[in-house]
Amino acid sequence: MKEQRRVCRECGSNAKIVRKDHHFTESGLNNVFLKGIEVVKCAKCKSESPRIPNHDDLMRTIAVALIDKPSELAGDEVRFLRKYLGEGGAAFAQMLGIDRSHLSRVENGAMAISRQTDRLVRTLALVHEPSLLEKLKRLGRYEDMLQRLSAIDPNTSPIRFQLDHAASGYTYDLKTAA
């Protein structure tokens, strides 16, 4: 197989394209990993830049994975969903029926989310953005959603979100982080 080469954006020398897992910290979350995506890797300046396909579907899939996760939402996950929905803190707090300062304490991790607010954030997201609901259905995760909402584990165990890109869009895998 012919090795693909690209020009490094940082230093302009020839760079290689390799396939590897990418820790997608650009999402604002610390537990999202993309499986086997192309990364432009420069031997000269050591820079690595991922080539992330289908960005819109990626962000949508992360949102759906958060809605689907079996444990309580962490603050940065609530923030991700709020931003995905394009809402500011004040408007989102109002939709949830909580104080804006309460929401910001939750998002900053200074306060755990309540069980009611956790469920409400998820259902609100699905109502707010029907494409999330469609994606949930397409991935076959819709049928038992109400059951899973009832069974959210209040003990937040860290979940590792592993996303895999396919021709039909991203899929996700929820793994309890070791």
Ligand SMILES: [Zn+2]
């Ligand atoms: Zn370089």
